[in-house]
Amino acid sequence: MKYDTALCRLVEKKEIAKGFFDFRVQNTDLMNNALPGQFVHILVPGKTLRRPISICDVENGCMRLVFEIRGEGTDILSQMKVGDDLDILGPLGTGFKIEKGKKYAFVGGGIGTPPLLYAAKQADTAIAVLGFRSSDAIILKEDFEKACSKVYLTTDDGSAGHHGFVTDPLSEIIGEVDEVCACGPTPMLKAIALIAQKNAKPCQISMEERMGCGVGACLVCACKTKINNVEGYSHVCKAGPVFRAEEVVF
Amino acid sequence: MKYDTALCRLVEKKEIAKGFFDFRVQNTDLMNNALPGQFVHILVPGKTLRRPISICDVENGCMRLVFEIRGEGTDILSQMKVGDDLDILGPLGTGFKIEKGKKYAFVGGGIGTPPLLYAAKQADTAIAVLGFRSSDAIILKEDFEKACSKVYLTTDDGSAGHHGFVTDPLSEIIGEVDEVCACGPTPMLKAIALIAQKNAKPCQISMEERMGCGVGACLVCACKTKINNVEGYSHVCKAGPVFRAEEVVF
Amino acid sequence: MADLRVNVAGVKFQNPLIAASGTFGFGEEYSEFYPLSKLGGISCKGITPKKRDGNPPPRIAETPSGILNAVGLQNPGVDYFIKEELPRLSKQGTVIIANVAGNTYEDYCEMAEKLSNSEVDMIELNISCPNVKAGGVQFGTSCESVAAITKAVRPYCKKPLIVKLSPNVTDIASIAKSAESEGADAVSLINTITGMRIDINTRRPIIKNNTGGLSGAAIFPVAVRMVWQVANAVKIPIIGMGGISTWKDAVEMLIAGATALQIGTVLFSDPYAPIKINDGINAFLEKNGIKSVSELTGSIRIWE
Amino acid sequence: MADLRVNVAGVKFQNPLIAASGTFGFGEEYSEFYPLSKLGGISCKGITPKKRDGNPPPRIAETPSGILNAVGLQNPGVDYFIKEELPRLSKQGTVIIANVAGNTYEDYCEMAEKLSNSEVDMIELNISCPNVKAGGVQFGTSCESVAAITKAVRPYCKKPLIVKLSPNVTDIASIAKSAESEGADAVSLINTITGMRIDINTRRPIIKNNTGGLSGAAIFPVAVRMVWQVANAVKIPIIGMGGISTWKDAVEMLIAGATALQIGTVLFSDPYAPIKINDGINAFLEKNGIKSVSELTGSIRIWE
Numbered sequence A, B: 001m002k003y004d005t006a007l008c009r010l011v012e013k014k015e016i017a018k019g020f021f022d023f024r025v026q027n028t029d030l031m032n033n034a035l036p037g038q039f040v041h042i043l044v045p046g047k048t049l050r051r052p053i054s055i056c057d058v059e060n061g062c063m064r065l066v067f068e069i070r071g072e073g074t075d076i077l078s079q080m081k082v083g084d085d086l087d088i089l090g091p092l093g094t095g096f097k098i099e100k101g102k103k104y105a106f107v108g109g110g111i112g113t114p115p116l117l118y119a120a121k122q123a124d125t126a127i128a129v130l131g132f133r134s135s136d137a138i139i140l141k142e143d144f145e146k147a148c149s150k151v152y153l154t155t156d157d158g159s160a161g162h163h164g165f166v167t168d169p170l171s172e173i174i175g176e177v178d179e180v181c182a183c184g185p186t187p188m189l190k191a192i193a194l195i196a197q198k199n200a201k202p203c204q205i206s207m208e209e210r211m212g213c214g215v216g217a218c219l220v221c222a223c224k225t226k227i228n229n230v231e232g233y234s235h236v237c238k239a240g241p242v243f244r245a246e247e248v249v250f
Numbered sequence C, D: 001m002a003d004l005r006v007n008v009a010g011v012k013f014q015n016p017l018i019a020a021s022g023t024f025g026f027g028e029e030y031s032e033f034y035p036l037s038k039l040g041g042i043s044c045k046g047i048t049p050k051k052r053d054g055n056p057p058p059r060i061a062e063t064p065s066g067i068l069n070a071v072g073l074q075n076p077g078v079d080y081f082i083k084e085e086l087p088r089l090s091k092q093g094t095v096i097i098a099n100v101a102g103n104t105y106e107d108y109c110e111m112a113e114k115l116s117n118s119e120v121d122m123i124e125l126n127i128s129c130p131n132v133k134a135g136g137v138q139f140g141t142s143c144e145s146v147a148a149i150t151k152a153v154r155p156y157c158k159k160p161l162i163v164k165l166s167p168n169v170t171d172i173a174s175i176a177k178s179a180e181s182e183g184a185d186a187v188s189l190i191n192t193i194t195g196m197r198i199d200i201n202t203r204r205p206i207i208k209n210n211t212g213g214l215s216g217a218a219i220f221p222v223a224v225r226m227v228w229q230v231a232n233a234v235k236i237p238i239i240g241m242g243g244i245s246t247w248k249d250a251v252e253m254l255i256a257g258a259t260a261l262q263i264g265t266v267l268f269s270d271p272y273a274p275i276k277i278n279d280g281i282n283a284f285l286e287k288n289g290i291k292s293v294s295e296l297t298g299s300i301r302i303w304e
């Protein structure tokens, strides 16, 4: 099976920054297929819709999910206890294509950084550019430092790393890399796509949209795209979440 | 205040027969006012309506609530853990009037027995007649034995005590008592009311009806009554749950 | 502290939270929890010209995020209300709305006349009660009948007149317009949506009336949509209700177009809901530097 | 094992559980979970004469026990459906229902004609889609328009014809009668109830279409009531839907008057819901010594 539902035991839980949680869940069957940039769809008790969360990493027999409390669903999720079972549907979607021998820049903004970690670990050469609101919202820095040859850090308020946006370091290093992979807020993705385009580098970006089924059947997770010169809506849950930057109509 | 909402800590929980739970919750403010035959209205997580449960006893600084799993709400309630807080509204309603110097028969059927315990403990002289489906559904027998001078036990299937209904022992002892207090399924209450009437003994019965507010405002918990010769609907949550038997129109 | 006062058809409410008709009785039971002056107002249990016993039980059933009810307008009658309940109620320091329901035009007119000479602050025409056989919702489901009943009552009604609309209709905006055109001072919406639950073991409807009215959080998105549609259609103020459970819901309903709000079903799970919702609205206003709650009304920015 | 087979307008379903239109696409994605032959049938995503892109996102929002959606009939068009999807679908061993929506009478007639010459087993007229500007629900909200569209399509439709009804109406029973009188072989109900949610911070509707259709458990009691009302009004079979989430809900809907069922929103939380619901119905029938699921249909015992 490509994907399925399964109960996954929550075996480790950490609050890695205020409001940011790092879950490790166990289920070998689901994980064995997981590719970087794919996501899982988590049933939240009391909610009609599942919540999409990216696969941050697969490591030591555990799948790692890192999320921020954004509303009721993620709030309930954050209250789950070690030993509880999460009803997970996955792995879903089309992730990052990481090719052998290439040098990648992984550019992440805030809660957009988690899906890049598993991808960075699979790249032969990886540089990370991570941007956060401020020093107290920094997540996964050490993990990226292990997976990448270099990590650039920026904060919007200058409280850590470079004062400014991820686009600043990216512009400097773009010449060195073969391809860019990015995830974060839409305006950031748009800016990154532009830099990549100007420098004639391929760029993959991970998009977000509200979801229903998560598997491509209900057509609610539409994202405007232009593929082979045809404008239309593609589905973030199946054709995405990762698209080639030039395919996305911002 | 007559009643209020409060968080009550669940301090002890036992399954006293299959599907029957015995909860002890702590909240001195609510309990201090509680009278026998009154009930509390419990918020069940995820449910719109509270669930009415009789006050079974007030003892050692705890309120005792004994209930059976009957549907989704009581099922969720039965999964609460010691240390959890229950959102309780109470004490509510009009309970049993227990007068000094009188001899009472407390007649309970199945899950109708709990509200009689606290009342029996307040009576100067008490005899209990308790009826259950079968031996494995017997609850509170020891408690009534402590509170009453005599306990008659019946089961529908004869697997314990007298084989038959509570009306059999009641008919035998009705001559000895001054008054009857009863709680249980409606057909049973009807039969008991008839016996009491024939023997010219006053009889108080505790009625059940689906509830909304629990305090007398919404008028959903209607029970047909004839009071001062006027037929109409009285409210189980405020005028009841305990009515004088002759007031209830079965 | 932001300014929570609102004005509906010239009547001043100290805050937008009104207890919904039928869920709050005549206020006595809830005054055990807090002084009724904490509320913007109370829409009293629906009254009829004469005492009514209401429907046989069961009158309530639970549904996902909601309830069905079919009380059937049990009430002591308009004269009893004016004589026995109103004197106490009108001293509570909150706006008192009489909610009236009848079988005939004359019923409505008679009550409007009597109440116009009483201490009530406003009169709410309940032409949308789905749980009684004659009258009730029948008056509320076509533009013609709504116009006719509003027109009939208007001359007898010296108090600000609210027409309470049924959601069980194809086009609630046109119905609201009909009420407005015949002189309603405000509309309130929504009443309950007709629903049914069946006990699968007995195959009997759970509610003895067979059907009941759905209220509670389940209907909130329908209520928001209808308030928005009506706000686009009429100039008179709207009292919005239907499933409001949190302060966020309250803010959402105001943004959709409501000037004041009623809350009902949420009281059953939390009697303190009106207090908490008012506190929440106030905090939201303060956080966003909004001076008065009335600035929220109709401030929706629709997508073109 | 009880007999779960049902017959709707001469079409045999191996069990009463049909995937609801728009929630199951053309079945491909869910065939990853189980063979589609486990289903009684599939009502395919609504199709139009030409390819449609649908509405801009966001297209979905959550509500208490429900969701709002406004996909806006994104689909590849009827020809693509017949050529590219149907050959695979018709080999799955389950009943295939084509769900069609148009802007004009001609649209509906053209599709009915094309599909009549295809492998589909039934055609479901979607005259109740609330999320498109022209056509859609407009055809479904008055007796006259429902009669007219049914009458127009009937001569072109050689397959059993299902008319899918909108709940956004005052009197759904009369509308069902209109469809029946012009030759509908079955009715299906309910489509979604129009609703709205607003982001209180941006004051924008969450759904880009401003309003969306409410589905899921929240609407279940309304759906049961409407199925019951329609069952009292027509003789043709009813496909009941709207918020069915558990086998108990399914049994309840059958008792209310449905011959077969569609389930949609519940699939989003549990893709295996149809299997579990069928198992639950079977266990219920066995426990109660009922031989066939069709004995449940309309077996409600109303209170007089």
Ligand SMILES: Cc1cc2nc3c(=O)[nH]c(=O)nc-3n(C[C@H](O)[C@H](O)[C@H](O)COP(=O)(O)OP(=O)(O)OC[C@H]3O[C@@H](n4cnc5c(N)ncnc54)[C@H](O)[C@@H]3O)c2cc1C
Binding pocket: A039, A049, A050, A051, A052, A053, A054, A055, A066, A067, A068, A069, A070, A071, A072, A073, A074, A075, A111, A114, A115, A207, A208, A209, A210, A211, A236, A241, D061, D062
């Ligand atoms: C493919 C994908 C991968 C994601 N990966 C991560 C991740 O690894 N870590 C993380 O913290 N967040 C991630 N998100 C965002 C996350 O799904 C939302 O923050 C979450 O759904 C919010 O739910 P809520 O109930 O807390 O918020 P609410 O606002 O209460 O949610 C209401 C509804 O809107 C949906 N919704 C709200 N915000 C978003 C959003 N940004 N994207 C999609 N749906 C949304 C919810 O799923 C729900 O259906 C991802 C989103 C997508 C689409």
Ligand SMILES: Cc1cc2nc3c(=O)[nH]c(=O)nc-3n(C[C@H](O)[C@H](O)[C@H](O)COP(=O)(O)OP(=O)(O)OC[C@H]3O[C@@H](n4cnc5c(N)ncnc54)[C@H](O)[C@@H]3O)c2cc1C
Binding pocket: B039, B049, B050, B051, B052, B053, B054, B055, B066, B067, B068, B069, B070, B071, B072, B073, B074, B075, B111, B114, B115, B207, B208, B209, B210, B211, B236, B241, C061, C062
């Ligand atoms: C005054 C009073 C005192 C009670 N005391 C006790 C007690 O001490 N122990 C005990 O086990 N049970 C008691 N009951 C019955 C108990 O309230 C119901 O068993 C319980 O509400 C069922 O809820 P549920 O969600 O499990 O069932 P569901 O059937 O899923 O409930 C659906 C709805 O119906 C209501 N309902 C269902 N059955 C009853 C019923 N018999 N009476 C009232 N409402 C009902 C529920 O409260 C809920 O609103 C009492 C009832 C009343 C009215």
Ligand SMILES: Cc1cc2nc3c(=O)[nH]c(=O)nc-3n(C[C@H](O)[C@H](O)[C@H](O)COP(=O)(O)O)c2cc1C
Binding pocket: B212, B218, B220, C020, C021, C022, C023, C045, C046, C047, C069, C071, C073, C099, C126, C129, C164, C190, C191, C192, C215, C216, C217, C219, C241, C242, C243, C244, C262, C263, C264, C265, C266
């Ligand atoms: C138990 C109950 C009784 C009601 N009685 C009346 C009534 O007498 N008159 C009336 O206009 N509305 C009545 N309603 C409808 C409410 O006033 C309100 O319109 C509806 O419940 C929706 O709001 P809510 O979801 O906040 O409860 C009643 C509702 C309930 C739940």
Ligand SMILES: Cc1cc2nc3c(=O)[nH]c(=O)nc-3n(C[C@H](O)[C@H](O)[C@H](O)COP(=O)(O)O)c2cc1C
Binding pocket: A212, A218, A220, D020, D021, D022, D023, D045, D046, D047, D069, D071, D073, D099, D126, D129, D164, D190, D191, D192, D215, D216, D217, D219, D241, D242, D243, D244, D262, D263, D264, D265, D266
């Ligand atoms: C995402 C989504 C898309 C839908 N698309 C269609 C459609 O194309 N045609 C149609 O007739 N109904 C459509 N519907 C309505 C469903 O078929 C069904 O009538 C409704 O959702 C109620 O059932 P439920 O509560 O089980 O989902 C759609 C519903 C959803 C949730």
Ligand code: FES
Binding pocket: A210, A211, A212, A213, A214, A215, A216, A217, A218, A219, A220, A221, A235, A236, A237, A238
């Ligand atoms: S969420 Fe259903 S198609 Fe993407």
Ligand code: FES
Binding pocket: B210, B211, B212, B213, B214, B215, B216, B217, B218, B219, B220, B221, B235, B236, B237, B238
């Ligand atoms: S439950 Fe509201 S009056 Fe009794």
